[in-house]
Amino acid sequence: MFFFLGTAKSSAQNLKFLIPDHAIGQYAGSIGYFSVGAGYEIFKNKRGYLDFNYGYVPASKGGELHALTAKLAYKPFEIKLSDWGKLYPFNPGFFLSYTFHEDLAFRYHSSEYPSGYYYWSPALRPHLSVSNEIEFSMANIWDGLGIKKIGLYTEFNTNDFYIVNYFQNTSSLSLSDVFQLGIGIRLKF
Amino acid sequence: MKVFYVFLFLCISIFSCKNIEYSPNQIFDKNSYQDINASNLKRLGDGSRDDTVRFIITGDTQEWYDETVKFYKKVNSMPGIDFVIVAGDVTEFGTLKEMQWLAEKLDKLNAPYVAVIGNHDLTSRGRDAFQRMYGELNYSFIYGGIKFICHDTNSREYQFNGNVPNIPWLKQELQAEEGVSNYVAVSHVPPISDDFDEKLIKDYATAFDETPGFLMSFHAHTHTFDKFRLGNSNIPYVITSAMGKREFLLVEIINNKLSFEQISF
Numbered sequence: 001m002f003f004f005l006g007t008a009k010s011s012a013q014n015l016k017f018l019i020p021d022h023a024i025g026q027y028a029g030s031i032g033y034f035s036v037g038a039g040y041e042i043f044k045n046k047r048g049y050l051d052f053n054y055g056y057v058p059a060s061k062g063g064e065l066h067a068l069t070a071k072l073a074y075k076p077f078e079i080k081l082s083d084w085g086k087l088y089p090f091n092p093g094f095f096l097s098y099t100f101h102e103d104l105a106f107r108y109h110s111s112e113y114p115s116g117y118y119y120w121s122p123a124l125r126p127h128l129s130v131s132n133e134i135e136f137s138m139a140n141i142w143d144g145l146g147i148k149k150i151g152l153y154t155e156f157n158t159n160d161f162y163i164v165n166y167f168q169n170t171s172s173l174s175l176s177d178v179f180q181l182g183i184g185i186r187l188k189f
Numbered sequence: 190m191k192v193f194y195v196f197l198f199l200c201i202s203i204f205s206c207k208n209i210e211y212s213p214n215q216i217f218d219k220n221s222y223q224d225i226n227a228s229n230l231k232r233l234g235d236g237s238r239d240d241t242v243r244f245i246i247t248g249d250t251q252e253w254y255d256e257t258v259k260f261y262k263k264v265n266s267m268p269g270i271d272f273v274i275v276a277g278d279v280t281e282f283g284t285l286k287e288m289q290w291l292a293e294k295l296d297k298l299n300a301p302y303v304a305v306i307g308n309h310d311l312t313s314r315g316r317d318a319f320q321r322m323y324g325e326l327n328y329s330f331i332y333g334g335i336k337f338i339c340h341d342t343n344s345r346e347y348q349f350n351g352n353v354p355n356i357p358w359l360k361q362e363l364q365a366e367e368g369v370s371n372y373v374a375v376s377h378v379p380p381i382s383d384d385f386d387e388k389l390i391k392d393y394a395t396a397f398d399e400t401p402g403f404l405m406s407f408h409a410h411t412h413t414f415d416k417f418r419l420g421n422s423n424i425p426y427v428i429t430s431a432m433g434k435r436e437f438l439l440v441e442i443i444n445n446k447l448s449f450e451q452i453s454f
Contacts, residue, residue: 033211062215122313161282169254180210
């Protein structure tokens with residue numbers, strides 16, 4: 001019995017790394033009209049983000065769609081603004097989104113199309129992103145909230161579809177055509 | 190320096206409001222076009238006083254926006270063009286963004302234009318996006334006493350279910366009516382393609398054969414100019430080249446006679 005409890009306790013401790021470092025709310029950014037999620041600060045220097053989001057687009061905004069997203073990003077530059085905040089001006093990233101909808105299959109069925117007819121996945125989209133983030137240190141602003149830091153970010157992303165189009169039409173499409181904006185907040189515990 | 194970064198941060202955030210996207214799979218946004226076919230046909234009018242009907246058939250614009258810019262400039266330099274028909278595949282991946290980018294280019298045409306659904310436009314949520322931006326998948330209009338019947342022949346996208354092309358609808362549209370002396374059909378997939386429902390080829394050809402005053406059936410999809418007949422039918426089927434090949438067809442109908450010319454740009 002004691003042994004069992006001991007094991008349970010130690011495995012609970014082992015699983016502690018699963019507790020997210022931050023909660024996320026994001027508006028737009030190609031992964032939902034609004035999306036919510038949780039994420040981790042990764043790597044030894046805590047400069048990496050691994051985020052998981054669920055997003056929703058209501059029918060009135062061009063949906064109805066549900067999407068799951070896994071994001072990876074890195075913050076190579078840090079600018080200390082003052083005691084209350086930092087700026088991460090240029091954070092490149094990569095993410096995968098999967099959209100759930102009856103018209104979006106994971107792949108085209110080989111029984112319906114000759115091989116190579118449509119080569120892409122309708123539901124799974126790889127994206128490239130660049131974000132910037134202002135991080136407020138709550139200890140100096142509003143202590144006792146249980147939130148150590150709050151990050152506000154804007155994120156631009158593009159996907160395989162738009163990249164293919166862009167590189168084939170460099171004179172008639174601009175980067176601002178293919179990069180899409182999202183705005184979000186990160187509550188860091 | 191710090192102030193500069195904060196300023197930059199704010200600028201980027203504010204100036205990019207037009208780039209708000211909820212999903213690559215959304216079927217409209219607040220800036221996207223709506224009912225282009227209907228509004229352009231309204232602008233076109235019925236051509237009742239036009240005895241020389243001149244129009245352009247292009248297709249398969251897909252990922253060819255640079256070429257589409259050259260296309261509209263060329264067409265705008267040509268005199269007397271009544272309208273332009275884009276015979277399907279206005280996207281590569283069936284997304285709203287692609288449809289919107291193309292429509293922004295084609296909007297620069299001086300002549301009104303209409304689009305017909307292609308197989309690529311039926312992938313993902315393209316069907317819904319197309320219906321909202323352009324309109325019905327099967328539709329017709331009359332100009333200068335000629336009825337143009339634009340329709341969906343992308344049978345493979347419907348698993349060859351026997352309903353596409355919609356033969357009963359076509360027969361209905363091909364019935365004799367007052368003020369119409371000729372008929373022209375426009376669709377994306379030609380009946381010689383593997384993507385056209387084999388079971389329906391005979392009925393399709395017969396519907397055109399049995400229509401007095403039927404002039405020609407125009408198509409796209411194969412990206413290569415072609416002119417052919419089916420079996421012992423007298424109806425000519427013509428495939429316009431593709432936007433990517435920088436070729437289109439200029440068609441002229443005078444006194445119930447149709448002629449066309451291949452134009453490179």
